Amino acid sequence: MEIQTSGRPIGSLLEKVLCMIILSSDYFKELYRLKTYHEVIDEIYNQVDHVEPWMTGNCRGPSTSFCLLYKFFTMKLTVKQMHGLLKHPDSPYIRAIPKNV
Incomplete structure (x- = not known):
């Protein structure tokens, strides 16, 4: 499964081993x-x-945070949604996840 972000495959945004382990994790599969x-x-x-x-x-x-970050990659967020994450008032973790890339 190749996901494009800014024209780059996700494998170039996160380390390859981490991507493989995320995709095979039970928690990530539950996120479907x-x-x-x-x-x-x-x-x-x-x-x-x-x-x-x-x-x-x-x-x-x-x-869990990187599994959820990968989940966001699969959703192809809009600019408005990304701004919403970066300015979200409820939790510092919601704001931090998109900053990991």
Whole structure:
């Protein structure tokens, strides 16, 4: 699955190993149920507690924040939606996720 962002494939925006692990993670597969921009924002608000690419602790899985960032890539956000994320008042994690790229 190749996703274009600014004319560049997502693999050039995130490290290749991280992309592969995100795509194979159970959590990312669960995100298919989220269909709207607002559902993903709610998921960030409820689930994200850090914005590093990898899970903390002994696990080497992708973090929830980077799975949700990848989910946004698949949704092809509009400029208005991106501005909404960057200025969102509810959570610093909502504002931080689009800044990871």
